[in-house]
Each structure stands twice: as structure tokens, then as C-alpha cells.
Amino acid sequence: MSDQNTVLLVIADKTEWSRVISVLGDAGYRVLTTRSAKEARARTRDVLVDLIICEDNLSNENGACLLCDYRMAHPEIIRLMVKTDKVAKDCKTNSDRAAVYQFIRKPLDPQQIGLLAKRALEARELGRRHRLLSRELKFSDDSPMFEQPxxxxxxxxxxxxxxxxxxxxxxxxxxxxxxxxxxxxxxxxxxxxxxxxxxxxxxxxxxxxxxxxxxxxxxxxxxxxxxxxxxxxxxxxxxxxxxxxxxxxxxxxxxxxxxxxxxxxxxxxxxxxxxxxxxxxxxxxxxxxxxxxxxxxxxxxxxxxxxxxxxxxxxxxxxxxxxxxxxxxxxxxPLRDRRDDIPVLAEFFVRKYSEEMRRRVLGISNDVLERFSNYSFPGNVRELENEIRRMVALSQDGDYVTHRHLSPDIAKVSPTRNLVSTKALQFDGATLKEKVESLEKELLRDALARHRWNQSEAARELGLSRVGLANKIKRYHIEQLS
Ligand SMILES: Nc1ncnc2c1ncn2[C@@H]1O[C@H](COP(=O)(O)OP(=O)(O)OP(=O)(O)O)[C@@H](O)[C@H]1O
Ligand SMILES: [Mg+2]
CATH class of the missing domain: 3.40.50.300 (P-loop containing nucleotide triphosphate hydrolases)
Incomplete structure (x- = not known):
């Protein structure tokens, strides 16, 4: 990042800096110079500076003290300090406090200072990117569950x-x-x-x-x-x-x-x-x-x-x-317009949260899936996910999640579908017998689908024997859809 938008400030009162300044200028930086701490403070009030290079023994003020002030007031400015060999004890404490990015020793080496400035600015840029990416990382959740649908x-x-x-x-x-x-x-x-x-x-x-x-x-x-x-x-x-x-x-x-x-x-x-x-x-x-x-x-x-x-x-x-x-x-x-997604999402969330909570949940009861499929889910998938997380938290090892674990709003939803308006009753000109048979067929198909073709459970719900149900399936040619 060496463009004229990047501003460097050199605070030194010696002529030996002219070569350093021209090398930095050639590298594309805008270089400002001041001789004293007072002048430097005035400049940084008006101009946004990215990096400061400061001598430690300025004529009226100690360079380390000045950098300490900058650390407090403008922590984002990178601080480099030129150090002489004889450093008083209080100067040493100040230069520690100033959290200088790097000390420079004399004699000055312009090329090396140019490289140092470049590296320091790049490090600051990387720090900024790192902060942004960390924010992104916070959201990412690489659950292995996604690898094997x-x-x-x-x-x-x-x-x-x-x-x-x-x-x-x-x-x-x-x-x-x-x-x-x-x-x-x-x-x-x-x-x-x-x-x-x-x-x-x-x-x-x-x-x-x-x-x-x-x-x-x-x-x-x-x-x-x-x-x-x-x-x-x-x-x-x-x-x-x-x-x-x-x-x-x-x-x-x-x-x-x-x-x-x-x-x-x-x-x-x-x-x-x-x-x-x-x-x-x-x-x-x-x-x-x-x-x-x-x-x-x-x-x-x-x-x-x-x-x-x-x-x-x-x-x-x-x-x-x-x-x-x-x-x-x-x-x-919305989820209510794609109800076929409800069972797969429900099972997915049951697996996800039972793994996360280390609870051995066996599955989700049909009764719960029915209520879900009759519920409007104004909060969509997020609401379904929260509901299941709560249900898994309330369940015990070896349980199915059942209607006992449902929150009150969903528990009061009816588990059966209202079939009176289904296509079973919609054809004109049919006899009463045809209409009754059609409705019966529809009710059987619905019960079987809800119990996922577990014929014993469907028969129990319909008040039929297992054999009675099997006969009706045969009579009406009801087939399991794949
Ligand atoms: N198809 C899906 N499969 C798995 N999880 C899903 C699915 N859709 C949504 N979710 C989960 O539901 C929750 C809400 O999803 P997301 O935050 O993407 O919704 P959104 O549309 O951005 O909501 P909002 O408008 O409120 O910001 C998240 O926890 C997300 O993981
Ligand atoms: Mg969102």
C-alpha cells in the first residue's frame, strides 16, 4: 500500500534525513517532515497520518514521550523510533509504553527504513483484514452433518x-x-x-x-x-x-x-x-x-x-x-407453502441438536410431524429449528420427541388434516356410495402417509385390525409412493 493516500510523518531536526525522505517519496508515500514535537502535534491535527518516524532526542521534548501521547490519542498510527545508544532510564520506560512497532538504529539506512515502513503498513492492513474475517468466521459452522446427506x-x-x-x-x-x-x-x-x-x-x-x-x-x-x-x-x-x-x-x-x-x-x-x-x-x-x-x-x-x-x-x-x-x-x-420440507428439516434438526446436546434421541413421532404440517410457521424454518432444539432439550436419552415436548402454541394444533374439502368430495355427479368410498380411500391414504406406511399404527388410529386395513389397501389399490 504505497500510494499518495498513505501519509508518513518524519519528526527529526537533522539534515541527515534528506536521503531517507527522498527514498520514501520515491516509494510513492506522501512524506511530511517536522522538526519539533509541537510542530508534529499541529500537523497531525490537520492531516491523517498513517506512520510516524521519530528521533528519540528531539530538542525540546523526548521522542518516546511524544510517541506515548500518540499511542493514546491515535493508536492506529504506526510508530517507529530512532534510538541512540545512551538512553536515560525514564526514556526507556517511555519507549516501552509507546509500544513502538520497531526501533531504528543509526547510521540511517534509507532502503532499510523504506522496507520497514512498507512491512509495517502491510502488517496493519493484514490486522484490519483479520478483524473483518474473524467477524465472518464467527458465523461459519462446519458441521460434518452436511457432508453426507x-x-x-x-x-x-x-x-x-x-x-x-x-x-x-x-x-x-x-x-x-x-x-x-x-x-x-x-x-x-x-x-x-x-x-x-x-x-x-x-x-x-x-x-x-x-x-x-x-x-x-x-x-x-x-x-x-x-x-x-x-x-x-x-x-x-x-x-x-x-x-x-x-x-x-x-x-x-x-x-x-x-x-x-x-x-x-x-x-x-x-x-x-x-x-x-x-x-x-x-x-x-x-x-x-x-x-x-x-x-x-x-x-x-x-x-x-x-x-x-x-x-x-x-x-x-x-x-x-x-x-x-x-x-x-x-x-x-414460506415454509407453510412447501410442507414437504417439514419432515426432512425436522429430522435434520433432531439429529443436529441431539448430537450437539449429546442426547440419544431416537426420532420424531408422527403425531408431532402432523401437527407441524398443520401449523402455519410464521417464523418459518427458524421457528421450526427453535421448536426442535427446545424439544430435544426437554427429552431424555432413548426418547422419541413427541407431542409432550411441544410448545403450547404448536401443541394446540390439531394432528389430523381436515379432509372435508379434499378432492375426494369434489367430483360432480358421483353417487353417495362413490363419494363415501372415495373419502374412505383418501382417509386411508392420509393415515398411511402420516404413519409412514406403518400399517399397525395406521390401523390403530383408524380403529381397524391390521388385516382389515390390508384388505382395504388391496381393494382400493392404494400404493406407497416412492
Ligand atoms: N433449508 C434449510 N436447511 C437447513 N436450515 C435452514 C434452512 N433454512 C433455514 N435454515 C435455518 O433457519 C435459521 C434461519 O435462517 P436464515 O437466518 O438464513 O433466515 P433469514 O431468511 O435470513 O431470516 P431473517 O429474514 O430473519 O434474517 C438458521 O438457523 C438456518 O440455519
Ligand atoms: Mg437473515
Whole structure:
């Protein structure tokens, strides 16, 4: 990072520095010089400095004391100190306190000082990236469960797209589209109610893309002021606004080569939408308080609970930005509209939490699955996951999770489906006998499906003997769907 945006300050009152200063200038840094501590303090009030090189025996003040002050007031400035051999005891304590990055010995070697400055600035940059990546790492959870997707009982196939688990046709179609979209560089807009898996989808898209060796960084845009959001994404120079005590790289540059996920994109102001549009058009990043425009190659994924089309119609979201963001559009259906996913997700979460809590749970009862399938899940998959985590926590080793473990809201849901409105009664012109038989067939099929073709359990529920049920299955030609 040696550009004219990087400012070095040399505090020394000797002429022997001229060669060092010209080497640093040649390396592309903007080099400021001052002779005294007082002058240095005045300069750093006006200019954002990245690195200071200071002599220890300045004429009016001890260099180590000055660096101690800088450590307190501007900890982000890298401090290098030139040390003479005879150091008084109090100077030594001060230079320890100043937490100097490295001491320089005389005679001065300009090339070596140039290399030292470069290395120190790179180390600071790496530190910043490390902090950003650690934030990302906090979210990642590499459970080995995802490596081996398992087909479930009774032929119900469980699929995976990275860490997404599903079985329904609508999710299969969506994941197939997502797998194709992932390999392109187009922005992707992910829409869906809360808890439907938008963030999980974003991770899957990144890890399926060619950018998967570069960072995936997250920004929640909800409830952020424009200034804060601008500085989080585009970065800022120290002093760009009140409270900007250090430089900030910004996610767009930190994720260069990778992906940035903008969550709750519907919340950004009209004026921020303009900045974002500019970035999407030409990849330009201008940190707050800086005149220099930089570039970053980042793929944008954005998510929202509120359909953007609706906001565009209301004039709250720019149409041009909406079109830019939806290079591909992924609309995740609510869980109540893809009920086939409920059993596979439920089993997946039972396995996950019984392993996590080290509890030997045998499985999930049909009665619970029925109630789940009749429940509306306003909190979608997150609500299902929380419910199962709670149920596993309440269960004992060797138990099935059953309705006894359900939370009150779901426990009061009826375990049977209301079949009066099913297709069994919908054909016109049928005789009463035909309608009754059709309803009986439908009820048998429903009970068998809910008990996963355990004929003894289905017979018990229907008040039939096992043989009686088997006869009816034969009579009505009911077949187990694979
Ligand atoms: N298909 C799925 N397979 C496995 N887990 C899922 C699936 N969908 C969602 N989850 C889990 O449900 C929880 C909520 O998912 P996520 O945070 O991605 O939802 P979201 O749509 O981003 O929600 P919000 O709008 O509230 O931010 C997470 O714990 C996630 O792991
Ligand atoms: Mg989310």
C-alpha cells in the first residue's frame, strides 16, 4: 500500500534525513517532515497520518514521550523510533509504553527504513483484514452433518445445497436455479419472509461460486444511518466525521475478489441507493474524507423480507437499482407453502441438536410431524429449528420427541388434516356410495402417509385390525409412493 493516500510523518531536526525522505517519496508515500514535537502535534491535527518516524532526542521534548501521547490519542498510527545508544532510564520506560512497532538504529539506512515502513503498513492492513474475517468466521459452522446427506425413511429424499436441506419440488427448482446463478458474477437478490433461509442461501451461493477462496463479508443495512453505512461499506479516512478516530478500509475493499452480502437492503435510504448503484455500475469505491477513487471487484448478494418490487411501486426504492440487484432473483417460499420440507428439516434438526446436546434421541413421532404440517410457521424454518432444539432439550436419552415436548402454541394444533374439502368430495355427479368410498380411500391414504406406511399404527388410529386395513389397501389399490 504505497500510494499518495498513505501519509508518513518524519519528526527529526537533522539534515541527515534528506536521503531517507527522498527514498520514501520515491516509494510513492506522501512524506511530511517536522522538526519539533509541537510542530508534529499541529500537523497531525490537520492531516491523517498513517506512520510516524521519530528521533528519540528531539530538542525540546523526548521522542518516546511524544510517541506515548500518540499511542493514546491515535493508536492506529504506526510508530517507529530512532534510538541512540545512551538512553536515560525514564526514556526507556517511555519507549516501552509507546509500544513502538520497531526501533531504528543509526547510521540511517534509507532502503532499510523504506522496507520497514512498507512491512509495517502491510502488517496493519493484514490486522484490519483479520478483524473483518474473524467477524465472518464467527458465523461459519462446519458441521460434518452436511457432508453426507442421508435419504430419509420411506423413500423421502432429502437434498442438500451446501447447508440448505430440502425435499419439496419448489425448493429443488430454486436450488437448481441457484446452483447455475452461483457460477456467474451477476448480483443476486434473495427475497423471502423472516427465517426462510436467506442468509443460508447467500452462503451457499458464495461457496458454490468461483469466489469461494476469497472473503464473504456481511453487512446488515437495517436501521443504519447513511454515514455509518457509507463508512462500513466504502471505508473512511480518520477525521472524516465526528468519531472517525482511525482509518477504515470498508467491506467493499476488504472483500476484494470475494462477495458482499447486503442484508435488509430494503432499509437503505434513497441517497444511499445512489452510491450503491454507482458501485454496482463501475466498482468505484471512494472512502469518506478521501479524494482518491479506488476499485474493488466484489459480487453483491442482497436480501430482503419486503419484496422490492412493492417498494419500487410505492416509489421508495429506485427501479434502476432494483434491476441491477436482481441479476438473478431467488424468492424463497414460506415454509407453510412447501410442507414437504417439514419432515426432512425436522429430522435434520433432531439429529443436529441431539448430537450437539449429546442426547440419544431416537426420532420424531408422527403425531408431532402432523401437527407441524398443520401449523402455519410464521417464523418459518427458524421457528421450526427453535421448536426442535427446545424439544430435544426437554427429552431424555432413548426418547422419541413427541407431542409432550411441544410448545403450547404448536401443541394446540390439531394432528389430523381436515379432509372435508379434499378432492375426494369434489367430483360432480358421483353417487353417495362413490363419494363415501372415495373419502374412505383418501382417509386411508392420509393415515398411511402420516404413519409412514406403518400399517399397525395406521390401523390403530383408524380403529381397524391390521388385516382389515390390508384388505382395504388391496381393494382400493392404494400404493406407497416412492
Ligand atoms: N433449508 C434449510 N436447511 C437447513 N436450515 C435452514 C434452512 N433454512 C433455514 N435454515 C435455518 O433457519 C435459521 C434461519 O435462517 P436464515 O437466518 O438464513 O433466515 P433469514 O431468511 O435470513 O431470516 P431473517 O429474514 O430473519 O434474517 C438458521 O438457523 C438456518 O440455519
Ligand atoms: Mg437473515
Amino acid at each position: 442421508q435419504p430419509l425413511r420411506n423413500g423421502v429424499q432429502c437434498h442438500n445445497f451446501e447447508k440448505l436441506v430440502y425435499s419439496s419440488e419448489s425448493m429443488s427448482a430454486l436450488c437448481n436455479l441457484a446452483k447455475q446463478a452461483a457460477t456467474t458474477d451477476l448480483p443476486i437478490l434473495i427475497q423471502g419472509e423472516t427465517g426462510t433461509g436467506k442468509e443460508l442461501f447467500a452462503r451457499a451461493l458464495h461457496f458454490k461460486s468461483e469466489r469461494n477462496q476469497s472473503p464473504l463479508l456481511f453487512q446488515n443495512c437495517g436501521g443504519m444511518s447513511d454515514e455509518l453505512l457509507q463508512s462500513e461499506l466504502f471505508g473512511h479516512k480518520r477525521g472524516a466525521f465526528t468519531g472517525a478516530s482511525g482509518d477504515r478500509l470498508g467491506l467493499f475493499r476488504a472483500a476484494d475478489g470475494g462477495t458482499v452480502f447486503l442484508d435488509e437492503i430494503s432499509d437503505v435510504s434513497k441517497s444511499f441507493q445512489v452510491s450503491l448503484l454507482r458501485f454496482l455500475q463501475d466498482g468505484e469505491v471512494k472512502p469518506l474524507g478521501s479524494d482518491i477513487v479506488q476499485h474493488s471487484d466484489v459480487r453483491i448478494l442482497a436480501a430482503t423480507n419486503v419484496p422490492l418490487e412493492k417498494l419500487v411501486a410505492q416509489g421508495k426504492f429506485r427501479q434502476d437499482l432494483y434491476f441491477r440487484l436482481k441479476g438473478f432473483e431467488i424468492n424463497i417460499p
